[in-house]
Amino acid sequence: MEIGGIIAYLVSLAIMAGIFAVFALGLNIQCGYTGLVNFGIAGFFCVGAYVSAMITTPMPTGLYAQYVKQLFGFNLPFVIGLLGAALVCGIIAYLIGYPTLRLREDYLAIATIGIAETLRLVFNNEHWLANGPRGLMGLPQPLHWLVEPRHYNYIYLVIVSVVMVVIYIAIERVIRSPWGRVLRAIREDEYSSAMSGKDIFSFKMQSLIFGSMIMGVGGALYAHYTKAISPDVFTPLYGTFIIWVMLMAGGSGNNKGAVVGAFVVWFIWTLAKFLTDFLPYALKARAPYIRFLIIMILLEVILIYRPQGLMGEEKRVSKMMD
């Protein structure tokens, strides 16, 4: 392979890792800081992707409209798509959180698993909503007129990096503060936090909504990168499980760790693909599952030998005091 090809490949790798880093950052607010177990990342991934896709594409017209059905099409800019994805995911998080956050934490885990699968199946079966199993195609890519299509990934890498860095700074700012301190206290001991005057339900809700909005942005970034989305992408393994592994690997409760974990695990995930290429012919068909097996073994190894991840969490929460 020529050097240009390798660089192009690394760029595409970095784009996907950057998108997954956004999901891991969102999960870190919920799980790493507040102890909320969200097993439904795929649901927010899915909704974020579809909402942004429909906001940025025009409503199909003429002959095309007979084949492609979608609920709405606003033909608005990419940035509005990102914001709309965040908004809708925030509303969904509120609706999930309202009945479940007053209950014990396991209920949130169960509810999120179920709702993520439900959302995916709704998108799969309701043709009028977003074209059913065929999904949506031809999603616009921002600033595509700047370069030739084959070089577009460089532009998108910059866009993903900028979004990721902005999100990282915004999260770091609010989490390393009295607000983040309350979240960590809730993770440590709910009743004791309540007895220190904190409205637990409200803080858990804020954390769930904020994290889910960021996942929505991640979904939107993914949609405009691949240009085509369909429900089969947003499965629990690909949309939820791998993001959990990223956060565990990098260091739960540490935003830098979330980003590093995303890059490391995505790299291993991709490497595993090369490894499965060497499999004997009879096992080739099972390659995707073997890749998941490798990632799961990695998770086990992390949990046993380095439960705090590559980077443990910082001792002091608030940076606002010095």
Add this chain to the structure above:
Amino acid sequence: MLEVKSLQKNFGGLKAIDNCSLEVGKEAISGLIGPNGAGKTTLFNVLTGFHKPDGGEILFKGERITGLPPHKVFRKKICRTFQITREFGQMTVLENLMLVPDDQGGERIWNNWFRPGIVKKQERRIRDKALDVLEFVELIELKDEYAGNLSGGQKKLLELAKTMMADPELILLDEPGAGVNRTLMRKLADNIRELCAEKGITFLIIEHDMDLVMNLCNPVIVMSEGKKLAEGTPDEIRSNEEVLEAYLGGQYR
């Protein structure tokens, strides 16, 4: 200051608190004693909103606080500590204290993005106060240690320190002395007396260490089988036949 009127709390068929009425006087250190299972800790749990009562009323400074959620009870300036300490283990001692003050600007997410100056100013003030409190309970050297790494006795002091961050009017202490050595215990008792005398804080203390109760508390309230059995000065309680029967088992006779 605190009035409990015919309070009722059942767990299934068990009447943990059974038509219990008692009063806690202002700016005093009241003791709450009774045999195991008398309902003392349950009373604390109901007072602070952890359990909802099945009947009766709780009045604090004449205001009804029955069944309020814990964070709202706290805002009425009632604090409690736990029999088995419940510190935030993966947080530093300093931040365990800094969490407590109510209504911090930085607890609203927007302020940290748009008004960091105000948050920082308030944060430094809270930090200085927390350092003073740590000085007072002599935990200052451990301020950057994880609270989970403290010894049992130090955790008890940390619990007391947390209540001091809140400027409460009533502090409920659940066995502050359990697992604390004698020297530390005397210090704890001195701290409690000082807080009561200087800051006018009212205390209600559950304790099994009779020496401590008889030294520190006046009046002493005795609970048995979910209701108040007796109340009086330590001397009165010591010679009350009913109490000796129910609790002291006659050994002081």
